[in-house]
Amino acid sequence: MLILRIMQPLDGTDTRLLSAMAKDPRGTVVALAQKLGLSRNTVQARMAQLEKKHAFLSFERRINPVALGYPLTAFITVHVQQQKLASLAQDLADIPEILEGFGLTGSADLLLRVVALDAEDLYRINGKILGCDGVDRTDTALAMREMIPYRVQPLLGRRAGA
Secondary structure, eight states, X not given: OOOOOOOOOOXXXXXXXXXXXXXXXXXXXXXXXXXXXXXXXXXXXXXXXXXXXXXSOOGGGGSOGGGGTOOEEEEEEEEEOGGGHHHHHHHHHTSTXXXXXXXXXXXXXXXXXXXXXXXXXXXXXXXXXXXXXXXXXXXXXXXXXOSSOOOOHHHHHHHHHO
């Protein structure tokens, strides 16, 4: 279960460290320390604190589903029976092709990001979602191409300038 935590704002050193890590994710602690003009111990301590604060996402987010044979990405909005939302979340989590899901405000209740082998597989996945107890209907939009890749560097830059 994902629990959102309210983090204390990062200071300038944390922001600089995260920015350097985003630019060179394979950089060593020693290389980061040299680049930032900090001691190795300071960098290690800061990284441990950032880890403890859940500032890092899982490595799993870096694995491209295309490399696993899933070239199609789709976004499925789901309209649900509200009283069944809690049990529905677990049923949806049991469908491996659903990469992530968000509760929404507005006309739809959930937004799911799914991957599929092809159009027929997407149809099968949509059927599995529709078969979950509590789902009233779905709307599916196929992603034609990624226009803006996942990024946080602009946010880090903005924080550094604040």
